[in-house]
Amino acid sequence: MSVSEQELDQFRVEVSAWLRENNPGDPGFLLPESFMEVGTDEQFEYLRDWQRKVYDAGYLGMSWPEEYGGGGKPQVFQDIVSQEMARQRVPFMTNTIGLNWAGPLILQQGTEEDKKKYIKGILNADDIWCQGFSEPDHGSDLGNAQVKAVKDGDDYIINGSKIWTSLGSYAKYMILLARTSNEGPSKYAGLSFFLAPMKTEGIDPQPIKKLTSEYGFCQTFFNDARIPANSIMGREGEGWQVAMATLMFERGNVGGQAGGLSMMDINVNDVLELARRSKRNGKPALEDPLIRDQMVQFLIEAKSNVLMGARTKIPALNTERPTAIAMSGKLRGSELKRRFCQFAMSLQGANGGRFISPEAVDGGKWQRIYFNSFSATIGGGTTQVQYNIMGERVLGLPKS
Amino acid sequence: MNSQISFTEEQSMLLDTAMDFCSKNSPINLVRSRTEEAQSLPSDLWLSIVELGWTGIAVPESHGGLGLSVADLVPVVEAMGRNLMASPLVWSAISANTLQLAGSEAQKSAWLSKIANGAIATMALIEPDGSWQLSEPLCNGTLKENTISLSGTKCFVQDAAFAEIVLVSILLENQPRLVLLERSAIPEHALQREVVIDETRRCYRLTLDGITVTPDQVLPETCFVEIEQTAMLLLSAEIAGGHASTLNLIVEYLKTRKQFDQYIGSYQALKHPTVDVLLGLEATRSHLYHAATVYDTGTPLEKETSLRMLKAVASEGFAFAGDRAIQFHGGFGFTYECDAQLFLRRAIFCQHQFGDETHQRAYLADTLIDN
Numbered sequence: 153m154s155v156s157e158q159e160l161d162q163f164r165v166e167v168s169a170w171l172r173e174n175n176p177g178d179p180g181f182l183l184p185e186s187f188m189e190v191g192t193d194e195q196f197e198y199l200r201d202w203q204r205k206v207y208d209a210g211y212l213g214m215s216w217p218e219e220y221g222g223g224g225k226p227q228v229f230q231d232i233v234s235q236e237m238a239r240q241r242v243p244f245m246t247n248t249i250g251l252n253w254a255g256p257l258i259l260q261q262g263t264e265e266d267k268k269k270y271i272k273g274i275l276n277a278d279d280i281w282c283q284g285f286s287e288p289d290h291g292s293d294l295g296n297a298q299v300k301a302v303k304d305g306d307d308y309i310i311n312g313s314k315i316w317t318s319l320g321s322y323a324k325y326m327i328l329l330a331r332t333s334n335e336g337p338s339k340y341a342g343l344s345f346f347l348a349p350m351k352t353e354g355i356d357p358q359p360i361k362k363l364t365s366e367y368g369f370c371q372t373f374f375n376d377a378r379i380p381a382n383s384i385m386g387r388e389g390e391g392w393q394v395a396m397a398t399l400m401f402e403r404g405n406v407g408g409q410a411g412g413l414s415m416m417d418i419n420v421n422d423v424l425e426l427a428r429r430s431k432r433n434g435k436p437a438l439e440d441p442l443i444r445d446q447m448v449q450f451l452i453e454a455k456s457n458v459l460m461g462a463r464t465k466i467p468a469l470n471t472e473r474p475t476a477i478a479m480s481g482k483l484r485g486s487e488l489k490r491r492f493c494q495f496a497m498s499l500q501g502a503n504g505g506r507f508i509s510p511e512a513v514d515g516g517k518w519q520r521i522y523f524n525s526f527s528a529t530i531g532g533g534t535t536q537v538q539y540n541i542m543g544e545r546v547l548g549l550p551k552s
Numbered sequence: 553m554n555s556q557i558s559f560t561e562e563q564s565m566l567l568d569t570a571m572d573f574c575s576k577n578s579p580i581n582l583v584r585s586r587t588e589e590a591q592s593l594p595s596d597l598w599l600s601i602v603e604l605g606w607t608g609i610a611v612p613e614s615h616g617g618l619g620l621s622v623a624d625l626v627p628v629v630e631a632m633g634r635n636l637m638a639s640p641l642v643w644s645a646i647s648a649n650t651l652q653l654a655g656s657e658a659q660k661s662a663w664l665s666k667i668a669n670g671a672i673a674t675m676a677l678i679e680p681d682g683s684w685q686l687s688e689p690l691c692n693g694t695l696k697e698n699t700i701s702l703s704g705t706k707c708f709v710q711d712a713a714f715a716e717i718v719l720v721s722i723l724l725e726n727q728p729r730l731v732l733l734e735r736s737a738i739p740e741h742a743l744q745r746e747v748v749i750d751e752t753r754r755c756y757r758l759t760l761d762g763i764t765v766t767p768d769q770v771l772p773e774t775c776f777v778e779i780e781q782t783a784m785l786l787l788s789a790e791i792a793g794g795h796a797s798t799l800n801l802i803v804e805y806l807k808t809r810k811q812f813d814q815y816i817g818s819y820q821a822l823k824h825p826t827v828d829v830l831l832g833l834e835a836t837r838s839h840l841y842h843a844a845t846v847y848d849t850g851t852p853l854e855k856e857t858s859l860r861m862l863k864a865v866a867s868e869g870f871a872f873a874g875d876r877a878i879q880f881h882g883g884f885g886f887t888y889e890c891d892a893q894l895f896l897r898r899a900i901f902c903q904h905q906f907g908d909e910t911h912q913r914a915y916l917a918d919t920l921i922d923n
Contacts, residue, residue, distance in 0.1 A: 424921070444917040445910065451920050452861050452913070455555075459838035462557045468564035469557070469841055472796075476834055484831065539824040547803050547830060549817035 155226055163229060167236045170209060175242050176202050182508055182515050184368065186415030187248040188318040189524060191359075191367035196322055199246035203277040206412065212245065213275040213410040216259065221272030222410075230411035237413050245412035249319065250274035250281035254327050254347070256401045256408035261385060261394065270325070270347070275410060282323035282350070282357075284314035284330075284372060285395065294329070295340050295392060299374060301330035303388075306381050308332075308346070310354070310374040316531070320357035320370030323350045329395050332388045343391030345398075348379045364508075364523045418521055420454040423447070423492050426518070430499040437499050450492045457484055476546045483538040486528035493522035554854045557841045563627055570631035573604065578635035580891055587751040591714060592638035598670065601641060608668035610645050612652060615664035622649050622782045623847040626789045626840065633793025636894055638752035640672045640711040642786045647673035647719050649782055650730065654773035659732055663717060676706035676720040676733075676758050677779070684907050686721065687776040691760055693724040693731065698767060700724065700731070702760035708905070712743055712756035719771070720760070730771040737763060750901035752894070783906045784859045785843055788866040791902045792840050795833045795866070798873040798895040802826055802880055809882075816880070825876055832869030839865050857919055864912035867903040874899035 179198050184190050190199060206212045214230040216222025223229070245251055255274045258266050273279030290296045299312030310330060317326070326348045333342035350357065354377030357370035386394045400406045427447055430437040437443050460477045463469050470477070496518040497504040508516035529535045543549040577597055586592065601607065609624050611617025625645055632639060648667045651660055667673050677686050691704030702722060712718055718733045742763065746755045806817030806826060816822055839862040846858040874896030878885040881892050903909075 427921075438921055441914070444921060445913050448913040448916045448920060452865060452916070455553075455861060456835040456838060456865060458555045459557065459842045460834055462555050463834075463838040463841065466557060466559045466841075468567070469559055469837065473830070476830060477838075480827075480831060480834070536820075536824075539827050540820065542827040542830065543817070543823040547826060549803065549806055549823050549826065550815040552818050552820050552823065 155228060160228065160232065164232050164236065167211065167233050168240070170211070171236055171240045171242055174205060174209070175240060176205075182517065182520070183243060183416070185418065185521060185524060187244060187246050188527060189366065189368040190246060190319060190322070191362075196246065199243060200277045200280075202243050203245045203247060203412070206245070207275050207277070212251070212412055213255075213271075215408075216255070216271065216275070216410060217267075220259075220267045221275050227407065234411050234413065238417060241417070242413075244414050244416060245410075246319070247274060247277050247280050248412075248414035249283050249327070250279065250325075251410035251412060252414060253283065253398050253402045253409075254281045254325070255410050256406075257327070257385075257394070257398050258347075259408065261397065266347070266385075273324070279324040280319055280322045282317045282319045282326045282370075282372075284317060284326045284328040284348070286314065286316050288313060288315045288371070294395065295338075295343070297329050297331055297343060299328070299330045301332045301344060301346065303332070303381060304378070307378040308381055308384070310348070310377045310379060312374050314372045314374075315360075315369070317357055317370040317372045318368060320350075320372050321359055321367075323357070326350055326372070327398060329391050332391075336389065340392040341389055343395070344388045345385045345391040345394035346379060347383045347385055349383065352377050352379055354378070362523070363526070364520050366508075366520075418489070420450045420488075420492055423450060423496050426496055426514070427499055430513075432499070432501055443499070446495055450488070450495060453488055457481075457488065460484075473546050476542070479546060480538070480542055482528065482532060483535055483542070486525065487535060490522065490525040490529055493518055493525050497522060554846060554850055554858075555842065556845050556849075557838070558845045558849075559841055563624065566624070567627035567631065569604070570606075570628045571634065573600075574631045574635040574637050578632070578637035580636070580894070583636045583752060583894065586638070590754075592640070592711060592752060592754045598639065598672075601639065602670035606641060607644060607670050610652075611648050611664050611668040615660060615668060617648075617664070617668040621848050622646070623785065623844040625786060626844045629786050629789035630793040630840070633790035633898075634797050636752055636794065636797070636898060638750075638754075640674065640714065642790070643674040643710050644672055646779060646782045646786065647675055647717070650675065650719055650775055650779055651732075651771070653775040653778055654730060654771040655732070656768070656772050658768070659771065663732075666716065671717075672711055672715045673717045673719070674709055674711050674715040675779070676709040676712070676718050678706065678708040680705055680707055684911060686780050687728045687774070689721040689723050689728055691720070691722045693722040693729070693765075693770075695725065695767070700765045700767065700770070702731070702763045702765065704760050706758040706760065707746060707755070708748070709743075709756045709758050711754050712738075712758060713745075713754070718758065720758070721776070722760075724770065728774060728776065730774055731765050732769045732771065733763065733765065737765065739763070748901060750897045752898065753901065780906060781847070781855065781859050784863040785847060787902050787905055788836070788840055788843070788859075788862045791866040791870045791899070792833070792836045794895055794898050794902070795829075795836055795870040795873050798870070798877050798892075798899070799826070799829050799833055801891060801895065802829060802873070802877050805881055811882075822880055826880070829869075829873045829876060832865075832872060836862070836866045836869050853919065857916065860907070860912040860916050863907055864909040864916070867907075867912075868909040870899040871896075871903050 190196050211233045214223035214225045215227040218224035301308040328346040328348040331342050332344040336342050354375045357372045359367040360369045464477045500513045503513050506512035507519050608617035609620050610622045613619035693700045716735050720731050742759045744757045746757050748755045809816050843858040843862040846854050877892035881890050884890045885892050
């Protein structure tokens with residue numbers, strides 16, 4: 153189906169107006185910055201209502217098939233919605249794991265029955281999804297997952313525990329990677345993938361209190377939990393392939409996501425905006441030459457990251473180490489964020505020492521983002537592991 | 553904000569040709585032996601460069617050049633930097649560009665085709681106080697009866713002893729101006745070789761006292777902004793090349809040198825900063841080709857911003873790479889024999905020409921923060 157430019161422009165105007173009118177605005181409490189940080193019922197309810205409202209207006213899952221609850225339109229419409237959402241900085245879609253990872257996976261690999269059962273609930277936020285991949289003893293080594301799944305009649309019996317389960321206490325379903333066998337040619341061959349119902353006896357998501365003193369993640373314990381055998385996705389032993397397909401969606405390597413934002417965008421321009429209204433010792437912070445220099449360093453660094461992205465599109469300028477830029481993306485982005493949050497706190501004088509409270513600058517948002525920024529410098533392979541990977545795989549240095 | 557990078561098939565071929573030419577003609581042993589010679593580059597090699605057409609890249613077709621932009625020299629200068637090749641190319645090109653922008657028709661006709669054909673041209677902009685404010689020269693010109701008497705001292709005049717013309721910035725009737733000095737107008741004692749940290753370069757001190765010029769040798773216009781911009785662009789191209797080779801030097805040593813029965817590259821204390829050297833290089837090359845793109849197509853603000861960001865990132869990155877190259881070579885790094893010093897010396901020289909990183913960031917603060 154081809155769409156005219158005119159039609160798209162018109163659509164953009166319409167979405168933009170709808171978002172302006174329906175933006176839920178300041179809730180009177182500090183909102184989380186991403187779907188990984190939803191820690192209170194009031195935050196959750198607020199965000200769930202917002203997702204519902206967006207879906208009801210027809211602005212979510214626009215490219216998903218109509219028969220399962222989607223909009224049946226070309227992807228470009230959803231892209232416009234996501235762009236406008238980012239521009240107007242409206243809250244994110246809380247059911248991210250369903251919308252962007254589990255949903256597209258089910259549409260790609262699930263049975264007709266799966267699609268009918270799960271898709272609509274993902275879109276209207278009736279059914280919240282969480283992910284059970286990481287385990288306490290296997291942070292980055294996903295293939296080594298040890299949670300057991302043993303077939304018993306029409307059920308699998310699950311034992312063990314998963315960690316960093318975002319939205320675990322609100323979720324109805326979990327995409328679960330578990331070990332059905334220790335035999336086979338490799339550790340990967342014994343893994344299977346399940347769409348596990350969370351409201352099951354023996355499944356117990358325990359919220360983890362983060363360094364921010366908030367909640368958002370759980371450790372999920374499985375104690376002889378029986379889940380239906382037909383909740384398996386693919387066949388026994390195919391779990392690793394299904395998990396990799398999920399990660400392709402998660403990392404945005406392939407399309408098919410329902411759309412919307414999954415986090416609040418905080419970037420150096422927000423720090424600049426904070427700097428403009430900050431005073432140090434009674435004088436505008438940006439009159440201090442050292443503050444100015446630091447601010448410019450952050451602006452340059454952010455620009456470097458954008459330009460590196462632009463250069464990856466030109467093979468002739470990436471002949472020597474073609475993967476260097478892509479492989480360092482998380483490292484560069486997460487470390488920049490951590491450091492610009494430190495800087496943001498340094499702009500606040502004595503108030504830099506406050507925390508989430510009405511007296512704090514921006515309600516304590518910068519202190520909280522700083523703390524939460526460690527989730528990206530640690531998660532997905534710590535910065536230090538990333539340095540090893542870069543050194544060994546990109547520069548060819550000997551293993552540490 | 554503009555974040556474009558364009559790189560054409562032609563530019564890509566030029567980069568390949570230049571990389572090939574420079575690695576063949578500037579191996580590290582020759583780089584070393586050339587530091588002892590009078591000229592930075594042997595004459596026959598300069599002739600080969602002229603034959604390749606590089607001296608005509610930024611000269612208009614009407615004057616026998618290729619009619620491209622100074623930005624099209626970036627791949628060539630990057631390749632030279634990679635092999636520590638010193639040559640009069642950069643300053644000849646900037647001089648040609650300056651004549652094109654600010655010179656009279658007579659000056660252009662007299663010199664542009666000669667420069668395209670290999671005549672060496674250079675510029676005398678810096679003074680003993682080391683200031684980077686190009687449009688505020690202290691050297692003076694006094695006009696009396698159709699003769700301008702020059703006074704004051706210029707320094708860091710590259711390849712001046714071999715140049716057929718030198719474009720000199722002076723204050724003439726309280727206005728910053730450029731004058732064209734022909735080789736014949738410069739007495740031998742007026743040029744003195746300077747000791748600079750980068751031994752591949754030939755820099756001269758030019759004493760203007762006693763030199764006179766006629767008013768028709770004054771360029772009718774000035775273009776100090778463009779001179780600074782082209783210098784920042786091409787110096788950064790040289791830096792990017794040098795940075796890449798410094799990284800290779802470090803990596804090679806870390807892969808082959810053993811201490812405590814381990815390759816030293818297996819130690820994270822060396823491995824991780826080496827990754828920082830890599831990330832600095834990736835940033836510099838990205839800013840470089842972005843600035844080269846914007847140089848021809850961007851708004852004045854984009855041009856200014858991209859070039860200052862480039863010079864800041866490039867200067868800091870190469871200086872860090874050179875510094876770590878010395879350290880990671882251990883005791884050998886402390887010797888003159890170790891090639892790391894060649895790169896560190898190049899890095900420090902380039903860092904301090906046309907604005908170091910703090911200078912550039914102070915300017916950027918004015919445009920990025922105050923606007």
